[in-house]
Amino acid sequence: xxxYLALAWNPAAGEPAALAGILTAFMRARRDWTVALERPGLAxxxxxxxxxxxxxxxxxxxxxxxxxxxxxxxxxxxxxxAEGLAASNAMARDGGRTLLTDYWGRYVAFLExxxxxxxxxxxxxxxxPCYRLRHEGVSFVFSWLEDVLQLPRPPAPRVSxxxxxxxxxxxxxxxxxxxxxxxxxxxxxxxxxIRSAEAGDQLLWDMAQRARSPMDITIPEARDHLRAAVRDxxxxxxxxxxxxxxxxxxxxDSAILAACxxxxxxxxxxxxxxxxxxxxxxxxxxxxRQAANxxxxxxxxxxxxxxxxxxxxxxxxxxxxxxxxxxxxxxPTDADIAARVGATAMFTGSGGDQLxxxxxxxxxxxxxxxxxxxxxxxxxxxxxxxxxGKVSVWKAAGRAIADRFRVHTPMQDSHVxxxxxxxxxxxxxxxxxxxxxxxxxxxxxLPIGKLNQVHQLAYFGGxxxxxxxxxxxxxxxxxxxxxxxxxxxxxxxxxxxxxGRGRGLAxxxxxxxxxxxxxxxxxxxxxxxxxxAVLAGNLDFAREMLLDGELVRRRxxxxxxxxxxxxxxxxxxxxxxxELHMCISAEVWLRRMSGLTAA
Amino acid sequence: MNxxxxxxxxxxxxxxxxxxxxxxxxxxxxDLKRNRYLGVPQRPWxxxxxxxxxxxTEGQNDIAGSLAAPLLQQGFLTSAPAQTAxxxxxxxxxxxxxxxxxxxxxxxxxITFRRLSNFLLATALAWLWMKCYTxxxxxxxxxxxxxxxxxxxxNERLLNAVAVFERLRPLAxxxxxxxxxxxxxxxxxxxxxxxxxxxxxxxTAPPFRAHAWVQDGSLVLNDVHENVRRFSPILVV
Numbered sequence: 001x002x003x004y005l006a007l008a009w010n011p012a013a014g015e016p017a018a019l020a021g022i023l024t025a026f027m028r029a030r031r032d033w034t035v036a037l038e039r040p041g042l043a044x045x046x047x048x049x050x051x052x053x054x055x056x057x058x059x060x061x062x063x064x065x066x067x068x069x070x071x072x073x074x075x076x077x078x079x080x081x082a083e084g085l086a087a088s089n090a091m092a093r094d095g096g097r098t099l100l101t102d103y104w105g106r107y108v109a110f111l112e113x114x115x116x117x118x119x120x121x122x123x124x125x126x127x128x129p130c131y132r133l134r135h136e137g138v139s140f141v142f143s144w145l146e147d148v149l150q151l152p153r154p155p156a157p158r159v160s161x162x163x164x165x166x167x168x169x170x171x172x173x174x175x176x177x178x179x180x181x182x183x184x185x186x187x188x189x190x191x192x193x194i195r196s197a198e199a200g201d202q203l204l205w206d207m208a209q210r211a212r213s214p215m216d217i218t219i220p221e222a223r224d225h226l227r228a229a230v231r232d233x234x235x236x237x238x239x240x241x242x243x244x245x246x247x248x249x250x251x252x253d254s255a256i257l258a259a260c261x262x263x264x265x266x267x268x269x270x271x272x273x274x275x276x277x278x279x280x281x282x283x284x285x286x287x288x289r290q291a292a293n294x295x296x297x298x299x300x301x302x303x304x305x306x307x308x309x310x311x312x313x314x315x316x317x318x319x320x321x322x323x324x325x326x327x328x329x330x331x332p333t334d335a336d337i338a339a340r341v342g343a344t345a346m347f348t349g350s351g352g353d354q355l356x357x358x359x360x361x362x363x364x365x366x367x368x369x370x371x372x373x374x375x376x377x378x379x380x381x382x383x384x385x386x387x388x389g390k391v392s393v394w395k396a397a398g399r400a401i402a403d404r405f406r407v408h409t410p411m412q413d414s415h416v417x418x419x420x421x422x423x424x425x426x427x428x429x430x431x432x433x434x435x436x437x438x439x440x441x442x443x444x445x446l447p448i449g450k451l452n453q454v455h456q457l458a459y460f461g462g463x464x465x466x467x468x469x470x471x472x473x474x475x476x477x478x479x480x481x482x483x484x485x486x487x488x489x490x491x492x493x494x495x496x497x498x499x500g501r502g503r504g505l506a507x508x509x510x511x512x513x514x515x516x517x518x519x520x521x522x523x524x525x526x527x528x529x530x531x532x533a534v535l536a537g538n539l540d541f542a543r544e545m546l547l548d549g550e551l552v553r554r555r556x557x558x559x560x561x562x563x564x565x566x567x568x569x570x571x572x573x574x575x576x577x578x579e580l581h582m583c584i585s586a587e588v589w590l591r592r593m594s595g596l597t598a599a
Numbered sequence: 600m601n602x603x604x605x606x607x608x609x610x611x612x613x614x615x616x617x618x619x620x621x622x623x624x625x626x627x628x629x630d631l632k633r634n635r636y637l638g639v640p641q642r643p644w645x646x647x648x649x650x651x652x653x654x655x656t657e658g659q660n661d662i663a664g665s666l667a668a669p670l671l672q673q674g675f676l677t678s679a680p681a682q683t684a685x686x687x688x689x690x691x692x693x694x695x696x697x698x699x700x701x702x703x704x705x706x707x708x709x710i711t712f713r714r715l716s717n718f719l720l721a722t723a724l725a726w727l728w729m730k731c732y733t734x735x736x737x738x739x740x741x742x743x744x745x746x747x748x749x750x751x752x753x754n755e756r757l758l759n760a761v762a763v764f765e766r767l768r769p770l771a772x773x774x775x776x777x778x779x780x781x782x783x784x785x786x787x788x789x790x791x792x793x794x795x796x797x798x799x800x801x802x803t804a805p806p807f808r809a810h811a812w813v814q815d816g817s818l819v820l821n822d823v824h825e826n827v828r829r830f831s832p833i834l835v836v
Contacts, residue, residue: 281825386769393769520700523823575806 001470002052004036004065005148006044006110006141008118008194016137023138023151037063037110042118042194044110050344050474051240053078055085057111064099066107066128067240071483074236075265096121096191100205104482106463108143111191118194124205124482126188127463131320133157133183139195144464145183146317157183159593161554162428162435164586167322168421168556169429170436171582174458176201177434178320180593185320187437205482207457208443210489211450214371219505222495225487227509233481234260237347243269245334245343245473248299249525250274250287252503252518253352255294257478259513261347262295270297271341275330277304279529290515300341302333306533310541313588317466322589326531326581331468338473346473351480354456355488356503357496358524362389362396363449364494366403370447371492387500403448420561420579449493457485532577542566542584549587550594557583608650608667614677616735620802620833627802628675629833631735637675638804639666647676692799692835695824696817705762714792718767721787725780734800734834737783741798741836744790753794760792761785761820778822782811785821789813796820801830809833 005027009020024043027033036054037044039061046054046065055064064085070076076084081103085091090098096109099121106127111119120141122130129143135155142148148155163179176185186192189205215222238244238261246261248254261270272295274288285301292299313325334346352358365385368378378397386396418425433441437458443451461480465472488496491505498504507519535542543566551557562583565576613619616632626644628637646663647670649655670676728737764785768774774781779800786798796815802808810830813820819827 280828383769387765390775391769391773392771395773396769520703522698522700523825525825 001144001464001472002046002048002050002066002474003144003147004044004046004108004142005033005144006037006042006120006194008042008139008141009137010195011041013137019136019153020138022153026152036065039112039118042110048470052106053082055082055107057091057109058086058089062109062111064107064109066105066123068103068105068107069236071102071104074232075239095119096204100124100189108141108186110141110194119191120186120194121191121204122186122188124189125480125485127461127477127480129463130186131178131183132186132192132194133180134195141186141194144317145319149318155182157181157593159590161556162432163321164551164554164590165421165425165428165556166432166435167586168425168551168583169418169432171324172459173321173435174437174440175433175435179322179589180320183320203438206439207454207485207489208439208446210486211443211446211454213490214450214492215490219495219498219508222491222505223509226491226505229484229487230256230479230506230509231260231263233484234478235264235266237476237478237481238264238268239266241268241343241345241474241476242266243271243341243343245338245341245346246270246272246297247334247346247348248272248274248288248291248297249349250284250291250518251349251352251525252507252514252521253349253356253479255287255291255349255514255518256352256506256510257347257349258291258295258297259510262297263513270295271337271343272297272299273334273337273346274299274301275304276301277306277527277530277533279527281523281526282528282530284525287515287518287521291518294513294515300337302330302337304527304530305329305333306530307537308534310534310538310545310584313467313585315467316588316592317464317469318592319464319466319589322586323462323466324582324585325467325588326578326585327462328465328467329534331465331472334473335468335471344473345476347476347478349479350461350477351457351485352503352506354453355479355484356506357449357453357488357493358502359449359452360389360502361449361452362386362391362399363403363447363452364388364492364497365396366400367447367449367493369400369404381494384494384497384500388497388502406448418579419576420557420565420583422555422558425556447493450489453493454489457489528575528577531581532575535577535580539566542580545584545587546580550590551583551587608647608663609653610678611651611667611671611676612678612681614674615681617675618833620831622802622804622831625804627804627807627831627833628670629734629800629802630673630675631738631834632733633674634734636802636807636809637673638807639670692797692814692832693817695814695819695827698819698823699758699761699815701758701762701765705758707759708762708766710763710766714763715767717791718764718788719771721791722771722784724787725783728783729780738798738834738836741783741786744786744795746790746793746795756792757789757794757796757815757820760789760794764788764821774821779811781821782813785813798834798836799827799832800834801827801832803830 007020007023009016011017027045033045033047036046052067055068057063068081070081096111099109105123107123108128108130109121111121113119132141133155140148157180160179160181163173167173167179173179178185190201190203192201234257248258272292274285276283276285289299308329338346362385365382368381382397383393386393439454439458443454461477463475496505498508511519546562552559565580618629620627624641625638626641643662643666646659647667650663782798789796796813799814800811812822812827
């Protein structure tokens with residue numbers, strides 16, 4: 001499991017320097033960690049490199065840790081990439097700007113500003129986590145909190161009530177503030193002063209800014225750009241691993257991934273893994289088989305484990321924010337199968353929904369109107385949007401015109417009404433600014449479709465698996481790569497939804513590579529029945545955790561609502577199993593972190 | 600009203616205008632004349648059915664009686680003699696296995712004047728039905744539109760008709776969250792094109808939801824099969 005840990009301190013300050021000395025000696029003595037960078041007042045350590053590496057910068061002034069590709073030549077060998085980074089004077093002095101324009105990947109860069117301040121830059125994909133906290137005068141920058149908590153004289157960050165409330169309200173904490181006081185997240189594309197204790201750093205790469213500069217190209221040009229970008233990104237990542245385990249759902253995104261991996265020059269061996277379970281839409285094996293056959297890959301079909309015991313999540317790793325275990329129930333099986341096929345990495349098609357625009361709404365008509373005004377093409381755009389959103393063309397056009405004058409309220413737009421949380425939480429969530437990505441607030445002038453795309457991209461996928469931990473294969477989401485993210489932000493939504501279809505442009509771009517049934521597929525797999533079954537099999541545990549747990553005690557959950565939800569009341573108007581799982585995740589996390597602070 | 604004695608339950612039966620369907624551990628009843636759904640627990644319902652059939656309720660007469668009374672009062676059960684033969688809309692429906700992808704596959708999607716006028720009339724009729732009639736009357740009207748003879752190139756004509764309907768639909772109405780209207784409009788349009796397909800209403804619980812769609816064999820015409828598979832058919836016309 002690739003991780004990094006950096007320590008920064010003022011060498012002239014007595015006690016912090018003494019503590020830093022103890023900590024750096026401790027880290028140097030650990031054989032599984034190596035020194036990536038040492039400067040006065042800064043030490044960076046890495047472990048579990050695998051496909052990742054350390055890229056020293058010019059004159060040893062800094063280092064990039066992770067995996068980096070050259071923008072113009074994504075297939076360039078890692079050694080030559082490293083040489084280029086080390087040779088670049090500009091890289092060492094421009095605060096990371098050259099890195100953002102000339103390279104991409106999954107990395108965190110430790111830089112030295114001209115005035116000698118130590119800075120950290122997180123790559124725009126945000127694949128590698130990056131947090132910062134300050135303790136006894138020493139600053140820590142890290143990807144995995146457990147590494148910090150196992151140091152001598154470790155910090156004991158307190159749980160943030162507002163942070164937990166934000167998680168419960170939004171199912172994710174995407175901002176600079178986390179659910180732990182004093183633990184700050186460095187956002188994707190952000191550069192931060194390592195020794196600062198405060199949030200409020202600088203976004204060098206901004207999603208909303210990218211989305212404000214739409215490309216003005218034809219559909220064939222857009223198709224070709226998209227195809228090239230997807231292939232380049234997938235090919236670059238494929239070349240890093242051999243063999244690879246590919247999560248193949250049978251949907252368009254993972255099928256595109258399979259097709260590109262099959263054509264990649266690296267020729268890495270790929271085994272596909274498809275999960276299925278009984279239910280209306282949770283068995284996509286037929287589609288997965290078609291995709292695997294078309295790519296020439298082996299397919300492993302695995303039944304989802306509906307007998308999963310939720311007690312297993314009690315040992316979740318300590319992290320700055322809770323992680324919903326629903327997406328990780330298959331972790332032990334992923335790890336077993338990866339080990340069986342010899343794969344150290346698992347690829348998924350995550351990101352496709354947001355990038356390729358799979359939102360069944362009539363927003364693209366509104367986006368068209370904002371960009372081009374009421375011209376001859378608007379009716380066609382409205383018609384396609386109507387097809388996409390299953391509304392009448394008059395409604396699509398009317399909404400587009402109304403949106404032209406509407407002021408979007410991000411908090412309102414993004415806040416899903418939860419049924420199990422207290423009014424206090426709803427109220428706190430409404431003022432949860434710091435816990436949400438700035439894109440939810442700083443995106444004026446973006447049309448509604450593009451705004452929603454940006455919002456969805458603010459939710460970073462988890463690189464680490466806090467449940468399976470080191471056993472889990474390294475997670476790689478090739479679609480969520482900087483070049484592709486930039487392209488899809490710049491392509492107008494009405495082009496991304498070509499012919500009134502979700503992912504319309506992506507379908508067009510890969511029409512000849514995908515099995516026809518998948519290329520035209522309108523349905524999407526789900527696992528509602530599975531999550532319900534897991535909950536039903538763990539009701540006692542759920543009651544024990546939630547009814548008189550910490551979240552209820554802190555007045556974050558409504559006990560009566562929980563009781564009713566866990567009673568299996570058939571008169572229930574909503575399916576609450578998803579929200580219950582999320583609450584259990586939060587409760588488990590809270591108990592783990594509270595145990596820490598009690599010590 | 601006092602709970603009827605079990606011996607008197609033998610004279611009861613499910614009313615002609617009521618359809619039933621088991622969903623999980625519940626039974627959903629649909630009153631077509633009042634456009635109303637009711638969910639009752641499976642076990643007591645089974646006891647009522649056993650009592651109606653004259654079978655032994657294993658000493659649970661009170662349970663059967665106390666459920667039967669309100670159902671009788673609300674018209675879901677009746678003591679009146681049967682008026683009609685077995686309802687034709689209780690036919691078995693093949694499990695949905697695929698959806699019709701008309702947009703890319705239809706060879707003839709031309710919007711002729713005839714097709715346009717058929718579409719407009721079909722949607723207007725669907726609207727009128729929903730405004731003026733109960734589901735019971737609507738089901739009868741849909742049944743009356745059944746074609747007695749269909750052409751040999753039926754499948755191709757069905758594909759073309761659905762494709763045309765999908766192209767024209769945005770010009771007339773919003774189908775999102777209006778599955779009943781959309782399905783009736785499609786059924787009417789197909790009938791005007793000389794084609795028959797099944798109009799289906801299905802339910803699921805918990806949480807309770809109802810949905811309507813149009814199906815031809817195992818092919819879903821106006822939705823994706825993975826979505827309609829969540830629902831148990833309660834009315835098939």
